[in-house]
Amino acid sequence: MQKNSSPVVILVRPQMGENIGAVARAMSNFGLRELRIAAPRDGWPNPKALEMAAGAESIIESAKIFPDFKAAMADVQLAYATTARKRDMEKRVVEPDVAMQEIKQLLSSPLPNPPPQAGEGIKIALVFGPERSGLENDEVTWCDTLITIPTAPENSSLNIAQSAVILGYEWFRQGTGFIHLRQGFGGQRIQDSGETPESLAPRAEWEGLFGQLEHYLDQAEYFRVAHKKPVMWQNLQTMFLRSQLSSQEVRTLRGMFRSLWERAPERD
Amino acid sequence: MQKNSSPVVILVRPQMGENIGAVARAMSNFGLRELRIAAPRDGWPNPKALEMAAGAESIIESAKIFPDFKAAMADVQLAYATTARKRDMEKRVVEPDVAMQEIKQLLSSPLPNPPPQAGEGIKIALVFGPERSGLENDEVTWCDTLITIPTAPENSSLNIAQSAVILGYEWFRQGTGFIHLRQGFGGQRIQDSGETPESLAPRAEWEGLFGQLEHYLDQAEYFRVAHKKPVMWQNLQTMFLRSQLSSQEVRTLRGMFRSLWERAPERD
Numbered sequence: 001m002q003k004n005s006s007p008v009v010i011l012v013r014p015q016m017g018e019n020i021g022a023v024a025r026a027m028s029n030f031g032l033r034e035l036r037i038a039a040p041r042d043g044w045p046n047p048k049a050l051e052m053a054a055g056a057e058s059i060i061e062s063a064k065i066f067p068d069f070k071a072a073m074a075d076v077q078l079a080y081a082t083t084a085r086k087r088d089m090e091k092r093v094v095e096p097d098v099a100m101q102e103i104k105q106l107l108s109s110p111l112p113n114p115p116p117q118a119g120e121g122i123k124i125a126l127v128f129g130p131e132r133s134g135l136e137n138d139e140v141t142w143c144d145t146l147i148t149i150p151t152a153p154e155n156s157s158l159n160i161a162q163s164a165v166i167l168g169y170e171w172f173r174q175g176t177g178f179i180h181l182r183q184g185f186g187g188q189r190i191q192d193s194g195e196t197p198e199s200l201a202p203r204a205e206w207e208g209l210f211g212q213l214e215h216y217l218d219q220a221e222y223f224r225v226a227h228k229k230p231v232m233w234q235n236l237q238t239m240f241l242r243s244q245l246s247s248q249e250v251r252t253l254r255g256m257f258r259s260l261w262e263r264a265p266e267r268d
Numbered sequence: 269m270q271k272n273s274s275p276v277v278i279l280v281r282p283q284m285g286e287n288i289g290a291v292a293r294a295m296s297n298f299g300l301r302e303l304r305i306a307a308p309r310d311g312w313p314n315p316k317a318l319e320m321a322a323g324a325e326s327i328i329e330s331a332k333i334f335p336d337f338k339a340a341m342a343d344v345q346l347a348y349a350t351t352a353r354k355r356d357m358e359k360r361v362v363e364p365d366v367a368m369q370e371i372k373q374l375l376s377s378p379l380p381n382p383p384p385q386a387g388e389g390i391k392i393a394l395v396f397g398p399e400r401s402g403l404e405n406d407e408v409t410w411c412d413t414l415i416t417i418p419t420a421p422e423n424s425s426l427n428i429a430q431s432a433v434i435l436g437y438e439w440f441r442q443g444t445g446f447i448h449l450r451q452g453f454g455g456q457r458i459q460d461s462g463e464t465p466e467s468l469a470p471r472a473e474w475e476g477l478f479g480q481l482e483h484y485l486d487q488a489e490y491f492r493v494a495h496k497k498p499v500m501w502q503n504l505q506t507m508f509l510r511s512q513l514s515s516q517e518v519r520t521l522r523g524m525f526r527s528l529w530e531r532a533p534e535r536d
Contacts, residue, residue, distance in 0.1 A: 026430065031420035055423035150440055152299035155323035162294065165433045172418055220531035222524060236524065239517055243510040249358070249503075256490060256504065260525065263488035264532035 006171070007103050007124040008034040008076070012069050012139065014160065015041045015131045021052025021060065022161035023128070028056035030168030031175065035063040038072040041130075069139050076125040078106065081135055081143035082163050084156055093146045096170040104174035126167055128160045201250040209250050209257075210237055216261045273389065274439070275348075275371050276302040278340050280407065281398040282428065283309045289320025289328065290429035291396070296324035298436030299443065303331040306340040309398075337407050338475065341393065345468040346374070346512075349395040349403055349411035350431050352424060357405070358506050361414045364438040372442035390468060394435055396428045409502040410471065412509060467514040477518050477525075478505055484529045 009027055014020050014037060024035055040046065044065045053060045066072035073079065080099050094102075103124050127143055129135035140146065149158060149166055158166075214233065223229035245253070277300055282288050285308075292303060308314065312333045321328045334340035341347065348367050362370075371392050395411055397403035408414065417426060417434055426434075482501065491497035513521070 025423070028423040029419045029426055029430070031422075054427075055425055149437065151297045152440060154299075155293070155296040157323055158297055159322075162297070162433045165430045166437050169417065169434050169437075172420060216528055216532075217524065219533060220527040222527040222531075232520075235517075235520065239511055239513060239521070242512070243507055245507065246358075249507055252503065253507070256485065257528065259488040259490040260484055260528045261532050263490070264484075264529050265487060 010036045013130040017046035017048030020049040023164040024056040024059040026164040030172035038066045079125045079143040081127040100170040201247045275392040278304045285314035285316030288317040291432040292321045292324040292327040294432040294436045298440035306334045342472040344393040347393045347411040368438040469515045469518045
């Protein structure tokens with residue numbers, strides 16, 4: 001059994017039930033499960049928390065309530081506090097992506113010499129202060145590292161639900177392994193769309209499409225000035241090729257051109 | 269004067285004023301300023317939006333209201349839609365960091381020879397659908413790229429306020445210079461083609477092109493089975509939109525379709 005595979009979220013003296021619910025929702029969106037609440041202002045259970053928890057009801061229902069900050073932190077081994085205000089403290093400050101990467105590494109690296117009764121892995125907490133005032137300085141002191149979310153200077157106030165969304169998002173990204181190098185557009189089009197590279201139309205099929213289209217355009221006297229045709233025709237082909245069509249899509253386009261050509265209304 | 273230095277946020281048929289306010293708050297937290305709202309369910313102004321806007325009142329007050337999605341998109345040249353549901357569409361899908369990096373590059377690349385009257389930069393939109401149902405398929409078709417926020421399978425439902433926080437966060441990170449270089453696609457198309465970003469066709473011009481083509485195809489009875497038309501037509505539009513045409517190229521295609529249609533040979 002692997003326990004403590006993700007950090008625990010600790011809300012310290014949260015004021016509004018709605019915010020507790022929104023934090024739980026963000027947790028469940030991003031694979032976090034264990035919620036602790038220290039001294040909630042409006043008591044517990046709080047129906048407003050459940051209302052806002054859309055899909056995270058089980059997190060609210062299994063949340064553990066503690067009388068104060070220190071009690072909620074008793075078994076925590078490493079704590080990361082989210083803070084907006086600058087603190088006059090010699091604390092390490094990191095941004096969310098760095099913090100979550102560290103935590104992921106700490107939780108997934110096997111212990112070299114696991115003590116017999118440990119077995120649960122390291123206990124790591126993400127700590128959020130009360131909405132209005134944030135954490136007290138002595139609570140910040142109690143944490144190892146501060147997480148600061150970069151914000152625009154004109155409005156740097158994030159509520160705990162917003163902060164939890166961002167930390168959750170960065171946490172979940174650590175597990176998906178997609179922070180690595182990406183392909184450029186071509187490869188990505190294939191990967192993202194679920195196309196196999198094999199489904200992209202080979203040039204022979206494009207040739208069929210272009211042969212058909214050129215035939216129509218010649219008959220329609222689209223290329224009015226003969227010496228301009230080569231460049232005009234290159235440009236048209238380039239526009240179509242840029243969309244990286246599959247074989248099926250090439251057939252669709254051919255059918256569409258045929259319709260336009262063969263079923264145009266009669267004129268006099 | 270530098271305009272369009274950040275993307276515009278478009279909320280399509282938003283339902284709850286609280287969510288509109290929360291989106292505005294996230295925008296101001298992360299340096300986004302221009303909000304458009306298409307057909308808000310509860311009309312406008314909405315006092316609940318202002319209540320939730322903590323620090324973003326000016327964004328709410330200067331929000332522009334449009335009668336529908338297409339009107340809000342008329343001058344948009346590149347659109348990124350946030351979607352949770354998997355769409356059965358040949359659209360490029362990226363995650364938030366990649367999307368925001370692309371947008372940053374497109375908006376900040378200095379033009380080698382800026383045309384005298386350009387000066388406003390490219391118009392890029394982040395599009396959010398209604399809370400309950402998300403964007404309609406034909407609205408998704410109208411966008412270039414889908415942004416999917418990775419979430420835990422047990423609860424993948426993010427509301428628009430949560431999504432806006434994450435997109436805003438990734439947007440703001442692009443400005444702080446700590447994200448390393450990735451390949452983009454938007455920039456690539458621009459670079460490879462020697463186009464300036466400003467030359468990309470706005471949606472109003474695509475609408476003209478598609479209106480013309482649909483008219484021809486209807487007359488040609490291309491969509492034989494009426495109930496299949498919506499999907500067929502979405503797929504066709506998606507194929508064309510994927511090639512990210514300039515205004516000039518849209519005009520070229522329109523001329524080509526007109527030739528095919530009007531100069532087809534007479535039959536009996």
